[in-house]
Amino acid sequence: MNDVQNQPILAVENLTTSFHTRDGWKPVIRDISFHIDAGETLAIVGESGSGKSVTALSTMRLLPRDKSRIEGRILLEGRDLLKISEAEMRAVRGGDIGMIFQEPMTSLNPVFTIGNQLAEALVLHRSMSWREAEAEALRLMERVRIPAAKDRLHEYPHKFSGGMRQRVMIAMALACRPKLLIADEPTTALDVTIQAEILLLIRELQKEENMAVLFITHDMGVVAEVADRTLVVFRGDMVESGETGRIFANPTQPYTKALLASIPRLGSMGDARGPRRFPEVDLTTGIASEGLEMVRTSPETKPVVSVSNLSIRFDLPHGRIHAVENVSFQLHPGETLALVGESGCGKSTTGRAIMRLQKPTKGNIFIGDKDIADISGQELRRLRRSAQMIFQDPFASLNPRIKIGDAIKEPMLSHRLMSRSEAKDRVATLLSQVGLSPDMAERFPHEFSGGQRQRISIARALALSPQVIVADEAVSALDVSVKAQVSNLLLDLQAEHDLAYLFISHDMSVVERISHRVAVMYFGEIVEIGPRAAIFDNPQHPYTQRLIAAVPIPDPSRRAIMQPADSPEIRSPVRPMDYVHPTRQYREVSPGHMVQLDDHVGAA
Structure with missing residues (x-):
């Protein structure tokens, strides 16, 4: 017994x-x-x-x-x-x-x-x-x-x-x-x-x-x-x-x-002015490469993306979901703006709106000098060459019946940018750029690992030489060493092509290393936005503070003292049909660092 x-x-x-x-x-x-x-x-x-x-x-x-x-x-x-x-x-x-x-x-x-x-x-x-x-x-x-x-x-x-x-x-x-x-x-x-x-x-x-x-x-x-x-x-x-x-x-x-050694640790940026490459680790020896700083050298230019007073709402039988409310920001060439917040806060909806995969309820989204709300048909197709998206789930975004070479080639042929033979050569170049062998073009998506599929998605996003890439949780599902490789690849491509990234993520340790600026979203609103160092070193909004405090620390000895803070009551994004969203006020903490004055964390 x-x-x-x-x-x-x-x-x-x-x-x-x-x-x-x-x-x-x-x-x-x-x-x-x-x-x-x-x-x-x-x-x-x-x-x-x-x-x-x-x-x-x-x-x-x-x-x-x-x-x-x-x-x-x-x-x-x-x-x-x-x-x-x-x-x-x-x-x-x-x-x-x-x-x-x-x-x-x-x-x-x-x-x-x-x-x-x-x-x-x-x-x-x-x-x-x-x-x-x-x-x-x-x-x-x-x-x-x-x-x-x-x-x-x-x-x-x-x-x-x-x-x-x-x-x-x-x-x-x-x-x-x-x-x-x-x-x-x-x-x-x-x-x-x-x-x-x-x-x-x-x-x-x-x-x-x-x-x-x-x-x-x-x-x-x-x-x-x-x-x-x-x-x-x-x-x-x-x-x-x-x-x-x-x-x-x-x-x-x-x-x-x-x-x-591969773990990105919060607070490891020191006095770095720009993003810092992740240390890449040899899995057989355990030796890590140095994470070099990527200093942005391009001068201040006109923004490639301007979002102004963006709101997106969804009607239900008994109310309305306020998914995004009054969101405004700009994104410049060669810059990474990280959009962070909990699941359901409106991050992905904002990213999809920039791609015109989601229609705004109100507000303006400019890519270059074109308001995407006012265009359609061929003009929209042309504009989409300027903006591409890396989706969260690379397997779901790749057609399982199409070889990956054809998947990368498809947008180039669809936009009639080059002949089939030229597109084939371009596919080989793109695969090499993202660290894959050109002969892999003949394989199907199921023949690749998760990290390799994400590289394929990046190659496809680069196919049309875009100015801006919306990266929606592009590294969240990857293990630590592959996450470092893919993040470094994004940084290298940004430096080479002066790409602008809207980097949507919930991984604060990755955000700290890869971003120039950070916008914190809470229930559809940006509650704090500013330079990366300002947000991480001097968070002002209660939700930003809670977000940073919740990052797990890879130290078992701290387990007893690292208990989650009491969470506020669950808020519902569903409002009555006649609900009027209040106008929020912001104050400037330091140059470019804005925080919302209305503390609605936990409000009913």
Whole structure:
């Protein structure tokens, strides 16, 4: 009896998972062993492609049976999951084991409402009536801090932002109070304040239910905050494991040292005037290159983008969403303006409006001397050559049936800029510019890693030689070393082509290194804007202060003192149809540093 009580919730022994290829069975993880006790958190860390997610999918038996082979033992409270029937495994999934998947949009069914999908899991695994399940679904949505949860319960996934969809996935995974929670990059799409709240929520539920947590991430700051023990994997092999404090304080393997050296740390800019390149780390030796400062040399010029009093609203049956309100800023050639704020604050909507992918309710957007609100047809097509977008999800923005060379070539041919042979040569040049081999043009998107797909998206954005690029969470889903490479690539391209970037991000450590100026958005409004150093060294608005304070620090010894501050009440962006937005006042703190006087953080 005592042995049963002391056995771990999950014990993985000599796990080897292979995929069937043309050359036979190819192992992608080899002899992985670990255990997780009740109430304990184990983090698995490593590069994309190292086998982290395959380990989780093997545990859940979610890999295609005809293309994969799982060897070893996976014991859930002593019961070997590799030996039970598929019907028994279905009861385990969502019941005894909950999983938060990395891609919330592809994990949610687009034809069912959010409330329906949450309630279904509760009816299946907790034997609730449909009415009870809907009431519990609402409570779960409120617990993961989804604003206006009652109104949004019956909305479809496409109406939620990436961060909001991730919160829904977390609610769904926790709905049945599992014995084991597998969290695969659960906070990647979330801003730092919501990330801090979600991590705290998972810890609270872990204490209440004595739940074991398998946490898969590339964010070493998150590992430092949540993990009791850490397992480091590299190209399918375990390279180091142990107590998290020991791993951070005294890593023994070069790869672990490389992971820790790759972390962008808040406050590391010193007195740099311009952005600073990220140190790039050799993963086999752990040696980091120096992060050189990128000083902007171009003189002050006319802005390439001018946004004035931009407002975007969406009508609902019983109200109106004020997604963006009275936003104004300018963007000059060779400059990076970072737009930061929590998911749902209007960052991406603003970026899409600049591309005319979203029509403004009122206000003006000038690209050069053309107001994009007043143009259409061929004139709009010509103007779009000046502005291009790098989307948050590179896989979703690439057609899976089209070779990447053709995807990059398409805009050049569509705008009739050159012949097919010239476009083919241009594709080879662009692929080389972004650090890929020209012969990769013949491959399809699924044959690339996440970081490579993001490079392809950058190459496609450069195809028309634009003046401005809207980068919407362009590096948020990348692991630390690839994030450094892609960020440095953006900086190098900016210096070479005098590009202007609107850099939309929730990663404050990356924003500090890559931006010239920063605009902080809160519920559709810019509450603070100014030079990068002014925002980070002297934040004035309460929300900016909270945003910077919530950035995870990669130091396990600080975990006890780095608790999230009490969050304000959840505000709803939905207003009555006759609501008139108040006029906000700003004061100038220092040259170019403006802060909103109306403190509406937490206002109802």
